[in-house]
Amino acid sequence: MTLINLKNKKTLTVLGLMSGTSLDGLDLCLAEISFDNQELKSKVLHFESISYTKEFKKYLGSLAYTNTAEICRANFKIAREWSDIIQNYLIKNSIDRDIIDLIGSHGQTIWHEHGQSTLQIGESAVLSHDLAIPCVADFRVMDVAAGGSGAPLVPFVDYLWFKNINRSTLLLNIGGIANFTIIPKNCISQNEIQALDTGPGNGLVDAAIQIATDNKLAYDKDGIWAKKGTINPKWLNKLLQHPYIIKPLPKSTGKEVFGKDYVRQIISEYNIQNQKGFENLVATLTRFTAESVFSAYQRFYSDKYPIDQILVSGGGANNPQIMKHLMELFHKSEFVKSEDFGIDPEAKEAHAFAILAAMRIWEVPSNVPKVTGAKKQVLLGKITF
Ligand SMILES: Nc1ncnc2c1ncn2[C@@H]1O[C@H](COP(=O)(O)OP(=O)(O)O)[C@@H](O)[C@H]1O
Ligand SMILES: [Mg+2]
Structure with missing residues (x-):
């Protein structure tokens, strides 16, 4: 060839x-x-x-x-x-x-x-x-x-998939890092779309679980630890003031920022040691993951872009706790299945x-x-x- x-x-x-x-x-x-x-x-x-x-x-x-x-x-x-x-x-x-x-x-x-x-x-x-x-x-x-910045790149494809749709759509992917694309309704030009890396995806929760179990577990399967733990509002507020969260657009990030080193720093700052402490940490980081997505939307887009429907893809869509928090935060929007649009999440x-x-x-x-x-x-x- x-x-x-x-x-x-x-x-x-x-x-x-x-x-x-x-x-x-x-x-x-x-x-x-x-x-x-x-x-x-x-x-x-x-x-x-x-x-x-x-x-x-x-x-x-x-x-x-x-x-x-x-x-x-x-x-x-x-x-x-x-x-x-x-x-x-x-x-x-x-x-x-x-x-x-x-x-x-x-x-x-x-x-x-x-x-x-x-x-x-x-x-x-x-x-x-x-x-x-x-x-x-x-x-x-x-x-x-x-x-x-070389990222995010999927928005180009999101645009081709979702242009000309008569409902404004937010496509969220939760991998190690999370990112979303907003396709306004009846969008006909690439210049109308909005996108960014919102911050952490599963990366922080994965890191916390790996540290807590000495790598015996790789991730919080079905959000079990997060469900057992209690969200710590003090930790959460501090996390939401992370410089990346408040940084202006355009922006992208990686696990150099939201990875194991950051989680180690949090563990040491709050002196987290026992099982209960780690469950609370996982619960808080899980909430932070969802809140950082919502915060990006609120901060940069909510005044101009009301969202009719949200599609979630990536491994994070399988975490019921992340999904529960997202649905609570984005309660004005409808969560729809990617499969209905022919896209396997x-x-x-x-x-x-x-x-x-x-x-x-x-x-x-x-x-x-x-x-x-x-x-x-x-x-x-x-x-x-
Ligand atoms: N059943 C599940 N419960 C909770 N989290 C899950 C589940 N399945 C996958 N994940 C999460 O999804 C991650 C993988 O997501 P993926 O989209 O492949 O990310 P990446 O693109 O960074 O590889 C896992 O590390 C884990 O955090
Ligand atoms: Mg993967």
Whole structure:
């Protein structure tokens, strides 16, 4: 396959890969994508989330605290792991590799500093080589080159999915970090959408659970700890004054800010030690996650953008306590199911990166400058064959 042949295809079958800051696993979304007259059609053929082994999770977690040589090695090691996962996935699901035109790989974020730098690794040359499939990766860097923050990028896809809808819609994704896109009703231009990283997603709760159980548990399954604990209003108020929460737009963040280090700092500040203390911490951080989403909406958008409906995606949608708090805070809006719009909430991000990969091949610029702060629209992603 040559680049020109790929570009000339009216429909691309793309395998989107997402490995988020939660380090829970690799999401694979195989989708058939076309883009004609600015109209996106995208059908998910298959989706699966494959959990990482405990050792691999630990390895990925260690990369935040490592040296240059390890990062260099990790770039290849992670990609080899992914190509093994993909090969097994294809065999297990009897998917013929020849039907896949392209891979769209988000990469593993190692560092992200708003407006300055961002690094996603998992060398795409390895994926192209091992799987003999062209790959688009490293989506964020061209936006940063153009003066933006390289995040969030999914709003472009949200716009294509939800424009022309007669209800104003807020699309919230709760991964390690949370972000939302607002699509005003009857929206006809990208310039009308609003989006930001709101702050923590599951990342803080995950970190608290991991610290409390010495990594025996990875997350607060079904919000059980949060339900047992009591929200501490003093802690919560302090959390809501975090500099990121009050920072003006445009903004994006990462687990350098809302990650394990921050949770360790809170634990030490409030001298949290026993089981009850950790349950209260998890309850408070769970509430903080929901409140930081609402606070972003209140602070920046509520006067101009009343919200008719909210769709929640990402792993956080499976946490009943986060959802309960969100429903209480956004009580004026209706929470609707993504599935009703043909979008699997678990698959959404991997699906979006499959779409962004196709956009790169068709040379459609896919950053939204008003969201990322970039000076202009640019093509996102580097291509390897
Ligand atoms: N049943 C559940 N109960 C509570 N939290 C859950 C559940 N399932 C998933 N999660 C949360 O979702 C996270 C994974 O979300 P994901 O969207 O994959 O994030 P990322 O994009 O950062 O990888 C887990 O770390 C966990 O916090
Ligand atoms: Mg994940």
